[in-house]
Amino acid sequence: APSSSITPSSSTTAITSKKKSLVFLGSPQVSATVLDALFNASAAPSSSFEVTAIVTQPPSRRDRGRKVMPSPVAQYALDRGFPSDLIFTPERAGEETFLSNLRALQPELCITAAYGNILPTKFLNIPPLGTVNIHPSLLPLYRGAAPVQRALQDGVKETGVSLAFTVRALDAGPVIACERVEVDDQIKAPDLLALLFSEGVPIMLFDDWSKLLICKLPSIFDGSAKVNAEPQDDSKVTLAPKARISPEESWLSFDEEALILHNKVRAFAGWPGTRAKVLVIDDESSNNHNILELKIITTRVGSNDKIRDNDVHDIAFIKDALVFPCGGRTDLEVLEVQLPGKKVTSAAAFWNGLR
Known part of the structure; x- marks a missing residue:
């Protein structure tokens, strides 16, 4: 058989x-x-x-x-x-x-x-x-x-x-x-x-x-x-709902501490991403300024040993990162960004493009 x-x-x-x-x-x-x-x-x-x-x-x-x-x-x-x-x-x-x-x-x-x-x-x-x-x-x-x-x-x-x-x-x-x-x-x-x-x-x-x-x-x-x-x-039990992940949730608020923002960037990578608005002042003696919307791609938490000469609310470029001052006297170091309709670029390339 x-x-x-x-x-x-x-x-x-x-x-x-x-x-x-x-x-x-x-x-x-x-x-x-x-x-x-x-x-x-x-x-x-x-x-x-x-x-x-x-x-x-x-x-x-x-x-x-x-x-x-x-x-x-x-x-x-x-x-x-x-x-x-x-x-x-x-x-x-x-x-x-x-x-x-x-x-x-x-x-x-x-x-x-x-x-x-x-x-x-x-x-x-x-x-x-x-x-x-x-x-x-x-x-x-x-x-x-x-x-x-x-x-x-x-x-x-x-x-x-x-x-x-x-x-x-x-x-x-x-x-x-x-x-x-x-x-x-x-x-x-x-x-x-x-x-x-x-x-x-x-x-x-x-x-x-x-x-x-x-x-x-x-x-x-x-x-x-x-x-x-x-x-x-x-x-x-803890819950992980996707329904609450929305484009509105993707905005970064720099009143929060850097670690919270860094974790948010990691969590929302891909979709919906994380975004920030940056005020670019062309000339401090005039009202000439632009607001740029950036997609924040890669970050790390600052070591808090950076010495900055500028205002506490200003973004600085130090070594390889854009340094954003955050809540709790912490810094978020942004390594990669993306402008609307553009490719992902390094913080250094973005900074040089502003000069």
Whole structure:
């Protein structure tokens, strides 16, 4: 009999060579890192699973040309030769046509990584082994859509990535595994997000990563991960809402201390960015002045040992930085800026352009 056939027996367990069906959900570029690892792992001779479908955000207008383009995950899958008819792009994950197509595939497990849509109960009921999410925080800390941004804004010294079962409540499911990561005081949100998702992959796929984590995917497939997963401590929950990150929140107020502003620049790097208005006086003896709107790209907290001859409210250029006086007698050193419609430039180049 073929190896995939089942022979009834009262004394033996039926064995099938059929690989388990896994559906991946993700949208941005960082999610493609996880998908790449899943593709590579599923291609191994010893693999027990295969990626049978991909769910991602619909095509949208991106880049300066405003062309309608597939999500980075969809584009990556197409480039890998994944069948286009198995890449689903529903507006909402609760659409009945989409759910019907998903049920027809009979997935045993779904894995999500920054998919970007709420998963309704009707979706969560489809895979018998559940849905597992890679979340870039140490749950129950920073539940929500902006965990990396809010962690950086708070100035945390440590964060991490969690592998958890998805339940109807936001990021509240039992945790399978987590890995802690030290946070460099200069790292920005896009770089930290990429780092955390790359850390999240070994949690799932490799049996000896930093000698701390065992291979989690087989335990998810055999059901033991669900049995051993740790419920979250709801008394320690903190939230990381994205809804409140708006262009208005991106303005810097120099009444605040430099460390707070530095953390805000790191947290809001990429989107929505951080901005400041600078008054440029051409001639102190006249009223000739301009207000420039700057996007603040890279900063560091001043060492407070700078000697300045100018007024306490003036911006100075010292060594390689524009030095902004801030609250609490602190200084924010700005290393890179961007004028509207222009490329990112160094503080030195910007300063020289004013002369």
